[in-house]
Amino acid sequence: MPKQLVELAEACRILYAQGHADMTLGHLSLRDPEGRGLWIKRSGISLGEANAPDDFLLLDFKGNKISGEGNVHKEWPIHTEILLARPEIQVVGHSHPFHATVFSALDRLLEAVTNEATYLGGAPPRFTLTSDLIDTPQLGRAVAECLGNASAMFLRNHGVCFVGVTIAECALMGIFLERACRSYLAVLATNTSYETTNESEIKNKKSQILDSALLTNFWSFYRRQLSSNP
Numbered sequence: 001m002p003k004q005l006v007e008l009a010e011a012c013r014i015l016y017a018q019g020h021a022d023m024t025l026g027h028l029s030l031r032d033p034e035g036r037g038l039w040i041k042r043s044g045i046s047l048g049e050a051n052a053p054d055d056f057l058l059l060d061f062k063g064n065k066i067s068g069e070g071n072v073h074k075e076w077p078i079h080t081e082i083l084l085a086r087p088e089i090q091v092v093g094h095s096h097p098f099h100a101t102v103f104s105a106l107d108r109l110l111e112a113v114t115n116e117a118t119y120l121g122g123a124p125p126r127f128t129l130t131s132d133l134i135d136t137p138q139l140g141r142a143v144a145e146c147l148g149n150a151s152a153m154f155l156r157n158h159g160v161c162f163v164g165v166t167i168a169e170c171a172l173m174g175i176f177l178e179r180a181c182r183s184y185l186a187v188l189a190t191n192t193s194y195e196t197t198n199e200s201e202i203k204n205k206k207s208q209i210l211d212s213a214l215l216t217n218f219w220s221f222y223r224r225q226l227s228s229n230p
Helices: 004-020 076-085 098-104 115-119 137-147 167-189 199-209 212-228
Strands: 027-031 038-041 056-059 065-067 091-095 152-155 159-164
Touching: 004 027, 004 038, 004 056, 004 091, 004 167, 004 212, 027 076, 027 167, 038 076, 076 091, 076 137, 076 159, 091 167, 098 152, 098 159, 098 167, 115 167, 115 199, 137 152, 137 159, 152 167, 159 167, 167 212
Parallel strands: none
Antiparallel strands: 027 038, 027 091, 038 056, 056 065, 091 159, 152 159
């Protein structure tokens, strides 16, 4: 088993604590370092209950289980098709955070009213082909096409997807997305005028603020929080 699965389990628990809890739903995956497919959290346990490498299954890119004990999440095609479409991406997440899932139902772009939205690098796309399970390779490919080069996306009336070149980046994108949606919904609820960060500033702020050092700093913070509140 890849040594990264220990950190992947930590990422699952961090996401659970940061608003991505939804019973036993939600999953993270890691591209297999040996090129065999991907490691994905097994079905039947929550993100918060992923504690060890044994809580992950190795699948090939057709969804066949190669290694591990337990059932496979029905929405495995989200992970396989995004990883196939984005060779630079190593980690994929899918979950149902409350505020982001509520926002997925709105017919509007996520505007940047806080820095968390700028960290995403622009308004995430919204997948609208279906609100049903993404449980076929065909639907998975459609999701991957909608995601494009973005770091996160909405699945209408369903949930979100988020990706990264590292475990830390993927999990942080999921956290930033939920925080950004929570802030924006709070602003909209005031029913008053508001200001947003424009597109050029979003690009500048992301490059100026969210460098690799800060990503590491943020991730270390969340891991410390996890160790102090197991």
